[in-house]
Amino acid sequence: MSRPWTMPVGIAIMAALIVALLGGTITDLGPWYESLHKPAFTPPRPVFPIAWTTIFALAACAGVTAWRAARDCRTSDTLIGLFALNGFLNVLWSLLFFRLQRPDWAFAELLMLWVSIATLIVYCLRLSRTASALLLPYLAWVSVAGMLNWQVVQLNGPF
Template identity: 70%
Template sequence: MNSSWIMPVAIALVAALGVAFIGGTITDLGPWYEGLAKPDWTPARPVFPIAWTLIFTLAAVAGVTAWRAAPNARSADTVIGLFALNGFLNIGWSLIFFRMQRPDWAFVELAALWLSILVLIIYCGRLSRLAGLLLVPYIVWVTVAGALNWQVVQLNAPFG
């Protein structure tokens, strides 16, 4: 790896680990979550950390790839801004769902998260086809999470 990759990779790694760490500390799988009715197709608990580790790794690689492919500083800054917004929305969902215990509000927030991933795929994909493709598992997983979130709302409402 040449030295021009070291700083972007380090920043992407720290950002991905930061979002994962904050999201993980907010996620409370205690009595409230365990008491929720969930659909039969809910993935087994070990699937979540495996999926998120893969997704954050792919997203970090996508971010660096798109950033490096950016034709100018403005495009590179846009990549960083879009990933920052996405990280904020990702953490926000965990905060609303688990800490506020509001799956209904979390579902609305998840729509914004999903749209931010779509924008990332489109924007990064224009800079690098590979970067866009690396983000596809993220939108697929969040789509599944959205369906699961919706089912939790349907099975347990009202909240608050």
């Protein structure tokens, strides 16, 4: 079924911006973060906003592409629910890591975030190979973030 694209594009852009702004607002790169021992493979600071902007843009495109390919309301609603859960988990990681200063809890939560991305990839694959492929960089980046997070726990714990 061919579906209009203007409204879902606007909603996807707004959702991506809200998640990005919430996560960015919670992220505090102040003295506590600077004092942490970080692994040698930590990317330079400017890489993070570039990576996240790209990932959020790709996720918004994936969401719209998959939503347009959905055959019924139940599938659309499930897709929206999966993206909403993922956005919540994305923001929650920043809250746990930066605000609560608990990289150990953040790592445990990051495992749930990773599973939510993998679930989105599999669910979107049923609807659109393109949508599914657009989420692969997100999974890759969160995998790297997971390795960084784990190393921060190892190098600085206990918390």
